[in-house]
Amino acid sequence: MSDPDAAQRAFYTAFESADLEAMTAVWADDPDVLCIHPLGAVLLGAEAVREGWRLLFTAGEAMRFRVRVVAAWREPALATYTVEEHIEAPSAADGHALVLATNVFRLHDGQWRMVLHHGSPAPRQRPPVASVH
């Protein structure tokens, strides 16, 4: 993606559609990329990250996201977002879950790629007031 906002949108689109190839394309193909699903272990490196998404997508639950950016910082080749992910998912207690996530993207050869997704459960809060997705 040519800008980090677009890369983040592509991440959530791939997540919602459980599209492993699209998700893989979002990430940098590097040994030091890192993914932490809520309460999960550290998945380090592109292969481990991909396998994590494969397992999650194989579980097969349809999820819908509303994403609210709480804070973001951007430099010419590095961008971070911390977001509230308001998720509709059948397995959640009342069909709704709130995850806090920090996403980091780097500019690789002219393309913004994800290098970190760190998600964690959050206490229930107000509904989103803005959305990037």
Added chain:
Amino acid sequence: MSDPDAAQRAFYTAFESADLEAMTAVWADDPDVLCIHPLGAVLLGAEAVREGWRLLFTAGEAMRFRVRVVAAWREPALATYTVEEHIEAPSAADGHALVLATNVFRLHDGQWRMVLHHGSPAPRQRPPVASVH
């Protein structure tokens, strides 16, 4: 601090010593700084972040940290670290807790300051093999 590694060390030193003034000095004094303690709510802005530390430090539990950097990215004015915090704390189940944290620092007027701390509980893993602290 004149480099982000030193800023991160100062963060953990302030955390261990429950020193609110030292912790406040680590952070940027900005309305968009963000702190998420494990399973806690989003604390947005320097005042809310400081109040969160005040409450945590008032609880008064002595904690010792061993910090292992899992991945880090750095640009001239923005640096991110994702770390394992191996914490010795009396209230933990067996005196030991593992927290995963993403820390972000920005260069403000020649000084590196923290702008994000996002902590979350993790499954127990291997002991640290390296330390920044």
